[in-house]
Amino acid sequence: MENVECASMENLNFLSPPNFQPLLQNYTNSQHLTQIHAKIIRSNLSTNPILASQLLHLHSSFGNLNCASSIFHRIQSPSTFSWNLIIRAHTINSSSSKSLILYNLMICAGVPPDKFTFPFVIKACAASSAVEKGKEVHASVIKSGFYCKDLFVKNTLLDMYLKCGSLECARKVFDEIPVxxxxxxxxxxxxxxxxxxxxxxxxxxxxxxxxxxxxxxxxxxxxxxxxxxxxxxxxxxxxxxxxxxxxxxxxxxxxxxxxxxGSLILWWWKGRGKRKEGGKRRGRVVRGGWDVWLTAGSYGGGGRMEERERKEVGKKRKKIKIMLFK
Structure with a gap:
């Protein structure tokens, strides 16, 4: 692999897809990924389906939607997998409207969606409050046969209807989930x-x-x-x-x-209930190495809450002290 990384500029054209795959698997940051991508382009391998899919996925993970879209549009006859990657990229990077446009283009191109397509399209509908589009996708899920056998898709539909304010449709989906x-x-x-x-x-x-x-x-x-x-x-x-x-x-x-x-009822919780100190109750909750201390009582004052946070580096602890004033 070191030989590949140290390859001279003159020899880049002789690098094949297998040579680049280890580089893509061991990139360290977005800048490193961009450098590898540039080498792939100079090697005339940017349309290689395997490398294109890897680049599309990696650029998406960094939120580089322009790069991801550029890669996708260079793929000849993209497969369902490639469509899924670009739809997913826009959904997880808060570009839900574009996700729905891409889904429409996918259907128009005659590429069949699969069980990995639908969840991200449904999430895009939820983020866009596009309940009518969501119902259309719901119908496609049923037609494709995934509705009966994929619980994840059903849960995503349930969440979409609730976020879009359609409680009746949500109840229907919930009632139709057998297990x-x-x-x-x-x-x-x-x-x-x-x-x-x-x-x-x-x-x-x-x-x-x-x-x-x-x-x-x-x-x-x-x-x-x-x-x-x-x-x-x-x-x-x-x-x-x-x-x-x-x-x-x-x-x-x-x-x-x-x-x-109007007052603080706090607990000292570490599996041992409550304790009281100095006329005030104190609480401590321990979870996964994080401590949360809560302190309060009845004080004269202007009805405000002050919060101070301190993180102890090395111990992976965070203490929060909160004083409530009445």
Missing amino acids: KNVVSWTTMVSGLVGFRELDCARKLFDQMPVRNVVSWTAMINGYVSNGRPQEAFELFSQMQVEGVKPNEFTLVSLLRACTEL
Whole structure:
């Protein structure tokens, strides 16, 4: 491989696709990738389908959509795989409208989409709030046969309808999933919370066979966002009983609940419940090497919250001290 990297400019034309593949697999940054790409162009290998696909994927990962698009348009008769790469590139880099245009071009070119095409097109519909286009893609998914056998596609459709504000369509998709996983349940619970249907969301939440921290946090946040902080804390207590560790998003929701209640109810949580110090309650949550300290009480003042953050390099710890003033 060192011989390839040190090849002189005169010998570049003799480099073949197999010589460049190790370079593409071991690039170090975007600038390095650009240099390798330039060598490939000078070697008249930019239209090689294998190298083009690798370059398309790598430029997409850096958000270089212009380079990715340029590579794609040089491919003669791009395959479904190549179309998937360019559609994915625009979807993950916040260019959802372009993703939908590319999908239309793909269909017009007679290239059949596969189960990897649909999720990124559906996500593009969600990001663009293009619910009618989403319904059209939904019909194509059914026609192609992937709707019945691909849970990931169904979950993506469910999320799309909820984000586009079509609760009725979302309910229909949810009901049509014969064996739901935790993503299916959590997506629907979060969607109902977003529509302020808390009681329906809680009923569904209680039916979940398996709940993870995302599920719990979605429901807790729903209570907080809809002015029901006490129920948020009650649900958090149940979460602790079931041994589910909170994450930073859970904590943020609970802090908001504290402000709703007008005082801070904090915990010292490390699997051992609460403790009280000096008339105030202190809390510490430990998760994955990250410590979060919470401190509060009833103080005179102007109703403000101050936050200080300190990261201890080397220990991979982050401490957050929060003072609530009333």
